[in-house]
Amino acid sequence: MVDGGNREALERIADALERLAPAAANPVDLTSGDAFRWDGQDASPIIPFAPIAIDLLTGIDEQKARLLDNTDRHAKGHGAHDVLLWGSRGMGKSALAKAAVWALQEQGKDIALIEAPSDQLEKLPLLFETLAPVKRRFILFIDDIGFAEGSSEPRLLRSMLEGGASQRPANVRLYVTSNRRHILSRQMSEQDDPINPRDAVDDQLALSDRFGLRLGFHAASQDAYLAIITKYAEIHGLQFDREDALLWAKQRGSRSGRIAWQYIVELAGRTGVALT
CATH class of the missing domain: 1.10.8 (Helicase, Ruva Protein; domain 3)
Incomplete structure (x- = not known):
């Protein structure tokens, strides 16, 4: 049995612990806002979202036209591809991905960008569960992706892009940038594999093949x-x-x-x- 003095002491301790405990974060409203950043657990708004205007991106006219068209299709709920933007550093891959979304937002299209870190791929199914019921379209942007030799993440990403249990929902398309066309580098050990050297290379190519649209960015003349x-x-x-x-x-x-x-x-x- 707790006497009055002990009860008061316990109540003071409970009050102090409650004040020390962090307040529960309010979930971000994904139905409004132009862009978000996902940290592997929670999404937070990017304010301001002010990418470079798409008309200012020069020397990549074909890439601009194709990506803008694909993004517009997705915003309208039509068939649209997941996209791999690959090639030389500094040629506008990341800038174009963001600019295409912003250009459509300027036209009044209900589409948002979500940036996700490339080292949190195993947690993307959690994000997909969050986005699936939201009544708007999203571009999930993963910048500068790459994998260590022997990593299981390429197979995980392939599963998300096509046919796996963790496949991305219909209102989400992935836009991924990489310095390499096939994302993974070919190691000499693969070429020398005495069992089946072709299998290792085919496994790499299978990932880039999952992207319906692949846009190359080459060094500027x-x-x-x-x-x-x-x-x-x-x-x-x-x-x-x-x-x-x-x-x-x-x-x-x-x-x-x-x-x-x-x-x-x-x-x-x-x-x-x-x-x-």
Whole structure:
């Protein structure tokens, strides 16, 4: 039997523990908002969601048209593909995935982007359960995906894309970026496998084959690089010297949309111009 003094002490302890305990997080409203970030357990809104305007992405016109069309189909509830955007660094793969969703949102389409980390694939079925009953369309964006040799995650992702128990729901499409066309690198050990070297390679190809749309992004030619800079410079009222722009790329060992934008930032800094 607890006397009055002990009861009061227990109540004070209980009150203190209740104050220390974190308040239960309110679930995010996935029916509104433009973009979300999923951490493997919970989704949180990305505010503001302000990707680069799709018209500013230069030198990838075919990729823009095809991805925008596919995303529009999905927003309308029509047949649409999961997409693999692969190729050179800095050529706009991630920027295009986000810009395509934002462009349709600007048109009033009810579609949202959800960013998911590439190291939480085994937890995606939990996210799918959350998204499936929501009455809107989603693009699940996974950036810079890659797997260690011997990882089981490629088979898990294949199952999600086609035919598995954890298959993504109809209102979700996956947009994945990778520096490699087949996502996984081919190791020399696979080529030398005395049992069946072809099986290892086929297993890799089977993953990229699950994406109905595969868009390649190649290193920019000199003309394409200069065209990107020209467009950015016109928008921001900057003048540039062709040879200076080429030297900037040469010093960095590559030509890409990212390198072009970094040059614009440098040019704006030199001339005292603020970039918005």
